[in-house]
Amino acid sequence: MAQEKIGNKIYKYGDLYHSIEGATLISFDEAKAKLMSKTLEHFSDAGANIKSYNSLFLPGTEVSEDTFASTLNTNTIQTLIVVEVIDSSDATMSRTTATAYSSVNEKRERSISSTRSRWSGTYKDKSNASSGSVSTTKSVNYITEMSLRLTIFSKKDNFGAPVAVVEGRATNESPDMKPDQLAKRIVRRMVKALGKQRAF
DSSP, X not given: OOOEEEETTEEEEEOOXXXXXXXXXXXXXXXXXXXXXXXXXXXXXXXXEEEEGGGTSOTTOOOOHHHHHHHHHHTXXXXXXXXXXXXXXXXXXXXXXXXXXXXXEOOOOEEEEETTTTEEEEEOOOOEEEEEXXXXXXXXXXXXXXXXXXXXXXGGGTTOSEEEEEXXXXXXXXXXXXXXXXXXXXXXXXXXXXXXXXXX
């Protein structure tokens, strides 16, 4: 089946037109809570009646095929979406952090007189200053590229085969960007492309 570009580094297989209909369940195993919440928000804002797979099935529990089908039927799920990480690349860089410091120890001139000891005089204390820097080097691992696959199943054929597949990719040049942030960027692009394809 031919691959077709439908967005910025977003590609599709199959027909997306009205492929996401009715109550929709989305599974994204690699997503942490914050990424999953943002994924649901993107789909909801696009007009999908979306809920998380984990809202119906507890994470880490095995579900029989009959139970799975029965739960989908009870909750009138019409569309099932599965999102997965299909590829990622990483790199290591050395980051050096320099910290500068300076300190001044200054004492003022003091006049002292004592009637008891019949003595008076002036003390003039010295001031000391110092400065320097400390450098720390450490290795940082970060994701340079990530690819996601979004597969759509429909109740029309009893969720037997994919209706359509969307694949997205994003590159990253910043060691400060976390994997979830990169995945969030891809999901946002995917949902935008699905909207343009009138999938909802």
